[in-house]
Each structure stands twice: as C-alpha cells, then as structure tokens.
Amino acid sequence: xxxxxxxxxxxxxxxxxxxxxxxxxxxxxxxxxxxxxxxxxxxxxxxxxxxxxxxxxxxxxxxxxxxxxxxxxxxxxxxxxxxxxxxxxxxxxxxxxxxxxxxxxxxxxxxxxxxxxxxxxxxxxxxxxxxxxxxxxxxxxxxxxxxxxxxxxxxxxxxxxxx
Numbered sequence: 001x002x003x004x005x006x007x008x009x010x011x012x013x014x015x016x017x018x019x020x021x022x023x024x025x026x027x028x029x030x031x032x033x034x035x036x037x038x039x040x041x042x043x044x045x046x047x048x049x050x051x052x053x054x055x056x057x058x059x060x061x062x063x064x065x066x067x068x069x070x071x072x073x074x075x076x077x078x079x080x081x082x083x084x085x086x087x088x089x090x091x092x093x094x095x096x097x098x099x100x101x102x103x104x105x106x107x108x109x110x111x112x113x114x115x116x117x118x119x120x121x122x123x124x125x126x127x128x129x130x131x132x133x134x135x136x137x138x139x140x141x142x143x144x145x146x147x148x149x150x151x152x153x154x155x156x157x158x159x160x161x162x163x
Contacts, residue, residue, distance in 0.1 A: 024050075024064050024120045039149060041156045042086070046079040049086055049160065051153055056104075056126050058147045059094045061156065063087050064122040071109055075121060083123055090125045093159035100127035 020026065027038045027050070035043070039051040041061070052060040063086045065079055072080070087105055094100060104126040108114040 022068060022120050023117055024122065025068055028066065036153070039153050041153060042160045044082050044086060046076075046082045047086060049090060049156075051149055051156065052124070053149065055145055055149075057100075057128065057132055058145055058152055059098050059100070059125075059127040059156070061090055061094075061125050062122045063090065063125065064120065068119065069121050070119050072107060072121060087123055087125055089160070089163050090156075093156060093163060094125065094127045097155050097159055098127050101130055102128045104128055 027034075027040070028048075030038060032043070035041075039053065040048050041051065042049040046067070047063050047065045050062050050064055052062055063083050065075065065083065067075075067079065069075060075083075091103055091105065094103070104124065107121065107123045108116075109118075109121075111118045
C-alpha cells in the first residue's frame with residue numbers, strides 16, 4: 001500500500017485544535033456581520049454552511065451545527081434533519097456551479113477518524129473530479145485550487161439564495 005502525504009493539512013489541524021478553543025465557536029461568536037470574512041454562506045435554525053478555509057477542491061464546504069457537540073449520537077433529530085437537508089441543498093448548488101463528477105459527503109467523528117475539529121460536529125461536502133488529486137499534490141506537497149475562496153463564496157451565496 002502506498003501512502004499519500006498531505007502536509008498542507010497540518011496547518012489546518014493545528015489551527016483548529018489551538019488552545020484558543022473551538023474554531024467554529026470562535027467564528028460564531030464573532031457575529032453575523034463577520035460572515036463574509038468567516039466564509040459563512042448560510043445560517044439555518046440549527047446549523048450553518050461555511051467554506052473550508054483549507055479546501056481539498058474548489059467548493060469544499062462544511063455544514064456545522066451551532067451546538068457544540070462532538071458526536072452524531074448527541075445530536076437532536078431536528079439538528080440531524082437540518083444538517084442533512086443543508087448537505088443535500090449544497091450538493092445541488094455545487095452541481096449547478098461546478099458540474100463535478102462526484103462528491104465526498106461525510107462526517108468524521110474523532111481524531112483517529114480524520115476529524116480536524118473533533119470537538120464540534122460538522123459534515124463535509126466535497127465536489128470531486130476524476131484526476132483532481134494530481135502529481136503536484138503528491139510530489140510537490142502543494143494543492144492546486146483554481147479559484148479564490150472569495151469567488152467560491154460569492155458563487156455559493158448566489159446559488160444558496162436561489163434554492
């Protein structure tokens with residue numbers, strides 16, 4: 001079995017698990033007026049949609065519960081329902097914007113399962129294309145994202161407003 005090293009993720013994991021508390025709670029505490037700076041594209045009743053600041057691909061976003069819980073088993077039915085409906089809505093928006101060939105959609109519970117922010121439940125929606133992990137990422141330890149986060153944010157805002 002080959003290993004694919006992703007050292008660019010270390011900065012994200014390090015910043016997400018800093019001693020300053022939960023990154024998602026800090027973002028929420030900064031207020032609605034800072035949503036564009038924090039890349040929050042939508043706020044629901046129980047959860048919000050935010051772009052991943054360290055994306056795997058263009059359009060990589062997360063649906064995050066407002067409530068600070070670490071496991072799906074601790075979520076209320078209404079929270080789970082809204083999270084999944086928002087993930088479905090985001091999938092449709094990303095299909096319309098980027099025309100991906102597939103998606104990775106999932107929740108990582110616990111550090112050993114790959115959770116970069118293990119204390120605050122969130123769901124990833126990642127558009128995928130055949131060949132989107134290329135030799136530059138594997139050999140050059142550099143991920144190529146062809147669009148600025150601010151551009152992705154504006155596209156997602158517009159798409160979510162239409163759905």
